[in-house]
Amino acid sequence: CGRINLRAKHMKETLSTISKRTGVSVTTVSRVLSGQAEKYRISEATRIKVTEEAKLCHYSPNIVARNLRTSKTNTIGLILPSVSNPYFADLSSVIIDEANKRNYTTIVMDSLEQEDNQAASITTLISRRVDGIIAAPCGHDSTLFDEVAKNHLPVIDINICISRFK
Secondary structure, three states: OOOOOHHHHOOOOOHHHHHHHHOOOHHHHHHHHOOOOOOOOOOHHHHHHHHHHHHHOOOOOOHHHHHHHHOOOOEEEEEEOOOOOHHHHHHHHHHHHHHHHOOOEEEEEEOOOOHHHHHHHHHHHHHOOOOEEEEOOOOOOHHHHHHHHHOOOOEEEOOOOOHHHO
16 A cells, blocks of 8 residues: 555555555456455465465455355345334344344334335345345235345335234
């Protein structure tokens, strides 16, 4: 990093730039930074050189590129009818905590107990390529989640409905 001109300092670090500065292949840099160096028998000296350069330059992986390559975002969508409701606030905390333990990011959507907001939330989550949706649906329109089914996304319905008490 200190070896680059000022203009280049504002550029995002990539595997390629680290590869050029360390003199090893992009594949080797990738394997070291993804924790696969031992598996591919990369020397300790190379590991140290690559990881030190990555730290020096504040390298962070391009998650969008990884998602395109793996077709997985490690993101789940959580649609709730009202995050101001203490029940759903507590529930979302538990879901987010469990997702974090499994290296998933959670996008929380509040439908404000409106079906049109719920439909917009579904569309947003599908467009963000989430890996699945957890929802406490509001309203009575069962077709709202048809688009989710068309996209082969797993859905967990956490709606609390106890019909015998109605």
